Amino acid sequence: MNDNKFTENQYVTLRNLLSHQSGIIDPEDSFMELNSNVGIPSIVDLLKGHTPYCKVPIQVNYEPKSDFQYSDAGYCIIQLLIEDATGKPFEDIIDELIFQPLQMHNSSLAMTISEEKNDNFSCGHKKCGELADGKYAIYPYQAASGLWTTPSDLSILVIELINSLKGKSKIGLSVSKAKEIITSQGCKEWTGLGGV
Secondary structure, eight states: OOOOGGGSSSOOOHHHHHTTOSSBOOOTTOSOOOOTTTOOOOHHHHHHTOBTTBOSOOOBOSOTTSOOOOOHHHHHHHHHHHHHHHSSOHHHHHIIIIITTTTOTTOBOOSSOOHHHHTTSOOOBOTTSOBOSSSOOOOSOHHHHOOBOOHHHHHHHHHHHHHHHTTOOSSOOOHHHHHHHTSOBTTBTTOBTTBO
16 A cells, blocks of 8 residues: 555554544455455455455545545455564464453354354344345455354453453453543544444
């Protein structure tokens, strides 16, 4: 991702990416479900537009912090940043720093689901209540669309945030950082870190 006229006055920051206010708009017809015939792309190739999942390079399309645009590409950039900074795969970092310490044993960023675990995943349904085509969808970009979890595990994460606000975090989240997570960010008062 290169600087352009939209980043002359405002650089893209991690906070912009986390709150979907980075200036990045996902290209049309991009970031679809995993195609087993194509396989899993590298995040670098994806962001450069070298895959069927994203056929054009990701770029800043408007001045950061000036608007909200939900962006899978922004979360792919976050994933790459975390992997580059730690030298570890994204799923390993999340498992090590979040899932294991919080005992979220039914949460995963796996891009394949084994037959023995297959029955533990619920099926998708349409608005009318009809079963969606296929049992579930897997996406090849973990930070953007890769979390598989349960309501119980998700509640563990919410309880961790509440405890962090009280200064009782199990994973080292400070009170000030916990407050930032629940505080509105940027140009939209309803947008926080992690989206909406």
